[in-house]
Amino acid sequence: MKKLPDERGYFGEYGGKFVPETLINALEELERAYRAFQKSRDMKNELKNLLINYAGRPTPVYFAANLSRKTGVEIFLKREDLLHTGAHKLNNTIGQGLLSRFMSKRRLIAETGAGQHGVATATVAALLGMECTVYMGSVDIERQAPNVARMKLLGAEVIPVESGSRTLKDAINAALRDWVKNVRTTHYCLGSVVGPHPFPMMVRDFQSVIGKEAHAQMRKQWGGDPDFVVACVGGGSNAAGIFSGFLHLTKIKLIGVEAGGYGNAPGEHSARMRKGRRGILHGCITYLLQSDDCQVLPVHSVSAGLDYPAVGPEHAFFKDNEIVEYVRCSDKEALEACLMLSKLEGIIPALESSHALGYVLSKRKKFKGARVLVNLSGRGDKDMDIIRKETRI
DSSP: OOSSSSSSSSEEEEEEEOOHHEEEHHHHHHHHHHHHHHOHHHHHHHHHHHHHIIIOOOOEEEHHHHHHHTSEEEEEEEGGSSSSSSSSSHHHHHHHHHHHTTTTTOOOEEEEEESSSHHHHHHHHHHHOOOEEEEEEEHHOOOOOHHHHHHHHHHHHEEOOOOOTTHHHHHHHHHHHHHHTTTTTEEEEOSSSSEEEEHHHHHHHHHHHHHHHHHHEEEEESSSSEEEEEEOSSSSSHHHHTTTTTTOOOTTTEEEEEEEOOOOSSSSSOOHHHHOOOEETTTTEEEEBBBBSSBBBOOOSSSGGGGSSSSSHHHHHHHTTSSSSEEEEHHHHHHHHHHHHHHSSOOBBBHHHHHHHHHHHHTTTHHHTTTTEEEEEESSSGHHHHHHHHOOO
């Protein structure tokens, strides 16, 4: 498959740059800097060193033997939950933090939903001696209190966003407004494969380490390729990262799992691929949930990291070209998967990752006898209050 995006930042008909004129120069500067960063041996070596010696890469692929016996499915877990800070987000923030320093910008801003990207950004800012501001919807601040405390401990300023649905979409809006005002001194460390070009490309590239490792590990440790690779999809960075290592292998089925919420009524799910239509949000053309008069619809998921009404433009391209199958997992199924993995394997997954596993477990007849690699994108410490409330443990 041809390497995308094209020179204008499009994945087929998705992507592009739809931003205020004041940000066009900033995006062009960012793309030039990223191209130079990619060609710099010193920068590549520093990134590699930090991923290994600071972040803790490579993360292992673990065969979940107890869960596999229970279900009749060979389930392998790519353990991004073991990465420093507890999720895949650090792969991207280390890369963008170094890129920001490469551009001589010493202030990082970020948006966050579940808090993991905020923690990862604050971590890198502390490491590199940078100022850090994180925007977070007030709804998410309330339900992700442990991560808010971690960000503050790391020295970041956490700004509550009270507009709109007070979740991830609105945090991105606030971060973009900050960037417009402070673009000369500030780098916006966007956390997913969304937004205007070059962000979807950059974030995917920084997360591609997941797929490269997983592909090599499956062959070396387990003697072959998986039949399926499954990952949850909010904005879609963890999925884009792991899928990138398997796109050239056409016999492997790639599955992206969206949040199904608790029902089928409007606003009760986040299934952008099934209910969404083409539109523009946060600077790019993609699939998003919108009303007949093109107003962005509210979304719901028990996992804050999947509460986003759109999806990265590369995922929209994958859907239209049937490269990836996009499916749904309900809150109930995700919570059941979280409990099962915890009790059978001693691994407490993030509720985002639980959606990927929840789909596999709820459709186990579909996967019977198959080898399934699930990207366990984060650990569940941050979700304990929600898990306790929803499951009454």
